[in-house]
Amino acid sequence: MIRQNLHADLLKTKGRPVTLAHILIPMITSGLFLIYYSFSGWNENVKIIAFYQAIGAGFPVLIGIFTANTAEQEQNAGGYQNLLALRKKTAAFLSKVILLLVFSLFAVLLTAVLFWLGFCRILGSSTLSIITSITAAMIMWWASVPLYIWQMLLAFRFGKGVSIGAGIVSGLVSALMLTNLGTFIWKYIPVSWTGRIPYVYLQIALGESGAIDEMKAVVPIFCVFTVMSMVYYLFETSHWEGSSISE
Secondary structure: OHHHHHHHHHHHHOOOHHHHHHHHHHHHHHHHHHHHHOOOOOOHHHHHHHHHHHHHHHHHHHHHHHHHHHHHHHHHOOOOHHHHOOOOOHHHHHHHHHHHHHHHHHHHHHHHHHHHHHHHHHOOOOOOOHHHHHHHHHHHHHHHHHHHHHHHHHHHHHOHHHHHHHHHHHHHHHHHHOOHHHOOOHHHOHHHHHHHHHHHHHHHHOOOOOOHHHHHHHHHHHHHHHHHHHHHHHHHHHOOOOOOOOO
16 A cells, blocks of 8 residues: 555656655755865864755755645645545655655765765865765654654645745754753754764764763654654644644
C-alpha cells in the first residue's frame, strides 16, 4: 500500500517546482558560500561550522514551504477528495512524509558533496574530509525528521499559511538557538536540532573539546521525541477529516 502511494505521490511531483528546488537550492547555497569563503579571512574550522549552521537554521523554513506545497497540491485536486475518499488514510499520509524525506536526503547529500568538492578541491582546504561532510549532512537530515512530521500535520490540519508561518518562526528560533541564548535549552527545542546537532558533531570531528557530553545528552531526547511524533502522526492522520481552514 505504501509503495503504491509513494509511486502516485512521485508522479504528482513531476514538473512541479518542489522537485527542481531540491536540486537548485544545494547548488546555489554551496556556490554562494564557496564564493564568499574564497576571500573570507575566517579560519577553516569556522567556515565549515558556519556553513552547516546556516543550512541547519534555514532547514525548518524550507520544510514549512515544502509541506505546505504538498498540502496545497492535494487541496487543489478536488478539495482533498483523493484523501477523504480513502478508508485507510495512514499509508497515504505516511508516503508523503517519506517522499519529502527522500528528497531532502538527496538535497543535503548533494549540498555536502558540492561543498566538500569546492572547499577542498578548489579552495585547497585539507581540514574537511568527505566522510565528515557527509556525516554532518546525514545528522542534519535525521534531526529534520520530527520537523517534517509536525509540519505536515500543520499543513493538512490548518492550511499552507500556517505551515509556512510555522516554518519561518522555526527558522528564526533555530538561528537564535545557535547563539549563547540556546546554550542550555537547545536540547529541548526540536526546531533547533537541524542547526545545533550537526554543529555539535562538527565540534567533535574537528577536535574541539566539551561537545561529546552535549551529543550524549540530546540523542535520547531526540529518539524519544521522534518516536512519539511518529506515533501521534499515524494516529492523527488515520482520523483526518480535512483541513480546518479553507484557503
